[in-house]
Amino acid sequence: GGVACPRLHRxxxxxxxxxxxxxGLMRAGLRGLGLRxxxxxALTPAELALMLGEGAARAPLTRAGLAALAARWPDAPAGPxxxxxxxxxx
Numbered sequence: 001g002g003v004a005c006p007r008l009h010r011x012x013x014x015x016x017x018x019x020x021x022x023x024g025l026m027r028a029g030l031r032g033l034g035l036r037x038x039x040x041x042a043l044t045p046a047e048l049a050l051m052l053g054e055g056a057a058r059a060p061l062t063r064a065g066l067a068a069l070a071a072r073w074p075d076a077p078a079g080p081x082x083x084x085x086x087x088x089x090x
Contacts, residue, residue: 025048026040029043029051
């Protein structure tokens with residue numbers, strides 16, 4: 001059988017209906033992932049969730065994705081640009 005994998009709560013932690021499912025988390029971390037106890041306890045719930053595959057479905061932003069965002073939401077100019085003359089004056 002597989003290791004029980006608790007679902008993520010909207011607040012970002014691994015929870016069951018009554019709070020953190022420590023037994024399930026320890027089972028998943030120690031047995032399922034083969035973590036040592038000190039490694040398990042050093043993780044945050046978000047790190048453990050990532051290791052268990054939660055949130056892994058979202059792909060990272062690519063160059064093409066960034067270019068599309070920049071085209072859709074271009075930066076507005078901050079204001080008029082000043083050029084210095086030969087003497088260093090604005």
